[in-house]
Amino acid sequence: MAKRLLDFRDRTAVAGVGYTPFTKNSGVSTLTLACRAVMAALDDAGLGPGDVDGLATHRVGDSAPPTLVGPALGIRDLSWHLDQFGGGSVSHAVVGQAALAVAAGVAETVVCYRAINARSEFRMGGTGRGLPASPEVQYQAPYGFFAPPQQYAMYARAHMLKYGTTAEHFGRLAVTQRANAVKNPRALMRAPITLDDYLASRWIAEPFRLLDCCLETDGACALVVTTAERARDLRRPPVLVSAAAWGGGESHLSGGPADPATTAAAALAPRLYGQAGLGPRDVDVAQIYDCFTYSVIVQLEDYGFCPKGEGGPYVASGATALDGELPVNTHGGFLSEGYVHGMNHVAEAVSQLRGDAGDRQVPGAEVALSTAQPGYVLPATSALILRRD
Amino acid sequence: MRPVFQVTTDRDSAAWWERTGRGEFAVQRCEACGRARFPARTFCAACQAERWHWEAAEPEGTVESWIVNHQAFGTGDGEPYVVVMVRPAAVPDCLLHGGWLAAREPVGGERVRGVFTPGAGGLTLVDWEPAGE
Numbered sequence: 001m002a003k004r005l006l007d008f009r010d011r012t013a014v015a016g017v018g019y020t021p022f023t024k025n026s027g028v029s030t031l032t033l034a035c036r037a038v039m040a041a042l043d044d045a046g047l048g049p050g051d052v053d054g055l056a057t058h059r060v061g062d063s064a065p066p067t068l069v070g071p072a073l074g075i076r077d078l079s080w081h082l083d084q085f086g087g088g089s090v091s092h093a094v095v096g097q098a099a100l101a102v103a104a105g106v107a108e109t110v111v112c113y114r115a116i117n118a119r120s121e122f123r124m125g126g127t128g129r130g131l132p133a134s135p136e137v138q139y140q141a142p143y144g145f146f147a148p149p150q151q152y153a154m155y156a157r158a159h160m161l162k163y164g165t166t167a168e169h170f171g172r173l174a175v176t177q178r179a180n181a182v183k184n185p186r187a188l189m190r191a192p193i194t195l196d197d198y199l200a201s202r203w204i205a206e207p208f209r210l211l212d213c214c215l216e217t218d219g220a221c222a223l224v225v226t227t228a229e230r231a232r233d234l235r236r237p238p239v240l241v242s243a244a245a246w247g248g249g250e251s252h253l254s255g256g257p258a259d260p261a262t263t264a265a266a267a268l269a270p271r272l273y274g275q276a277g278l279g280p281r282d283v284d285v286a287q288i289y290d291c292f293t294y295s296v297i298v299q300l301e302d303y304g305f306c307p308k309g310e311g312g313p314y315v316a317s318g319a320t321a322l323d324g325e326l327p328v329n330t331h332g333g334f335l336s337e338g339y340v341h342g343m344n345h346v347a348e349a350v351s352q353l354r355g356d357a358g359d360r361q362v363p364g365a366e367v368a369l370s371t372a373q374p375g376y377v378l379p380a381t382s383a384l385i386l387r388r389d
Numbered sequence: 390m391r392p393v394f395q396v397t398t399d400r401d402s403a404a405w406w407e408r409t410g411r412g413e414f415a416v417q418r419c420e421a422c423g424r425a426r427f428p429a430r431t432f433c434a435a436c437q438a439e440r441w442h443w444e445a446a447e448p449e450g451t452v453e454s455w456i457v458n459h460q461a462f463g464t465g466d467g468e469p470y471v472v473v474m475v476r477p478a479a480v481p482d483c484l485l486h487g488g489w490l491a492a493r494e495p496v497g498g499e500r501v502r503g504v505f506t507p508g509a510g511g512l513t514l515v516d517w518e519p520a521g522e
Contacts (some may be wrong), residue, residue, distance in 0.1 A: 135430070138399070138402060139428055139485065142510075143484050144391025144462070144463075150456055153456040154472070155454070158453055158454035204460045205456045252483055253426075253434070253481045254426045254434065254435075254480065255426065255435060256434075279478075302503060
């Protein structure tokens with residue numbers, strides 16, 4: 001077992017971020033979205049397509065791969081590329097793998113992107129696409145159980161039964177994140193909500209209401225990963241990749257953990273913090289994968305910000321608000337900014353560490369945690385620790 | 390009503406579905422270490438042996454969680470239905486999903502019993518009802 005990565009910490013950096021607008025209908029192909037976000041990220045870094053020798057993305061058969069985006073932008077020779085299968089559980093793995101490739105010298109400048117028409121073309125809610133050929137799906141789908149909100153609602157109730165987590169806890173998280181989105185010009189949902197609004201929102205799959213669920217969004221987001229040395233010579237302040245970690249996940253196969261109220265983040269976290277030489281108390285701001293309210297609450301526990309089972313009360317205490325001890329999902333998250341499958345979490349972490357997050361800036365933020373889907377449904381997870389240079 | 394999601398069985402699972410079709414709730418038993426496993430597959434996760442046999446088990450377990458679905462996913466009509474997650478007594482380190490056959494909602498931890506129900510695509514499903522009622 002690898003105990004540490006030789007000379008990896010802080011050797012690579014995010015040198016630029018780029019977005020397309022987040023909408024309900026982009027009107028363009030995912031290839032167009034990807035190219036626009038890649039160009040925007042390169043422009044942010046002060047680079048052009050001629051500087052790129054690596055491209056990386058993840059997708060579930062719903063988007064343009066690097067082998068299409070490269071030629072479309074006139075990038076003829078990719079010395080490294082990655083087309084990772086998977087959804088939110090591998091979003092951060094893509095950035096981590098790009099950082100490893102750069103640290104290893106296989107590529108010098110990699111653009112990571114995620115481009116989706118997740119509202120207008122290919123909805124995660126399970127409509128408009130066939131079922132994946134997963135060995136687990138055949139034991140679930142015949143019972144009318146397949147869509148992500150159903151899956152997560154099942155885990156959320158297990159957590160409620162085991163630890164006493166309540167609807168009010170979920171609601172406080174949704175309200176807090178919406179308050180952040182109000183301060184984010186990029187966010188799709190900018191009208192403030194109250195706990196009563198949350199409780200009055202319609203049922204999707206009990207215990208989840210509409211406001212427990214993230215948005216389905218058309219949009220793209222991209223990041224430029226290069227060496228720390230090179231990043232220091234570019235347009236923007238570099239944000240260093242201090243740690244990248246990968247983990248397993250919750251499986252329904254016997255022989256696995258079979259604890260639906262704990263995620264693979266609990267096992268990943270010590271590796272991640274160990275790589276960075278930091279602990280949860282050193283984290284100034286966290287972008288935590290929020291496909292649903294519950295996924296944040298369980299990760300707050302599993303990444304060590306509060307004791308196991310106390311994620312709900314921790315959120316209700318105000319700790320995760322912009323002025324709390326651990327501001328979480330400062331852009332509004334997938335619940336309120338938009339859902340670009342994880343990449344917009346990393347981009348927001350970069351923005352906070354560069355100090356350019358505007359009205360939602362966490363003063364003096366030096367260390368950020370950004371996490372992927374914590375290993376439910378597709379049993380894999382990943383996370384990054386970034387820090388200011 | 391629950392929506393009809395057509396699924397494809399595979400070479401690991403076909404024999405299991407065949408057994409539910411005969412009203413049998415079967416688990417695999419490792420012939421090397423004796424451990425029961427589910428869902429169906431070739432390797433024992435504990436000892437990596439490939440030798441195993443099917444063994445009929447009681448369709449019993451306890452409620453780990455449940456949802457009440459309201460959204461009209463797929464072919465669903467939005468009429469609420471319950472899906473329960475059960476920890477089967479025969480293989481307590483796995484989790485099974487199924488429909489819920491009682492008029493009331495489940496209770497966390499309650500004992501339940503499997504009921505064989507005709508499903509889409511000719512599959513016989515295993516739904517669940519309270520054990521003592």
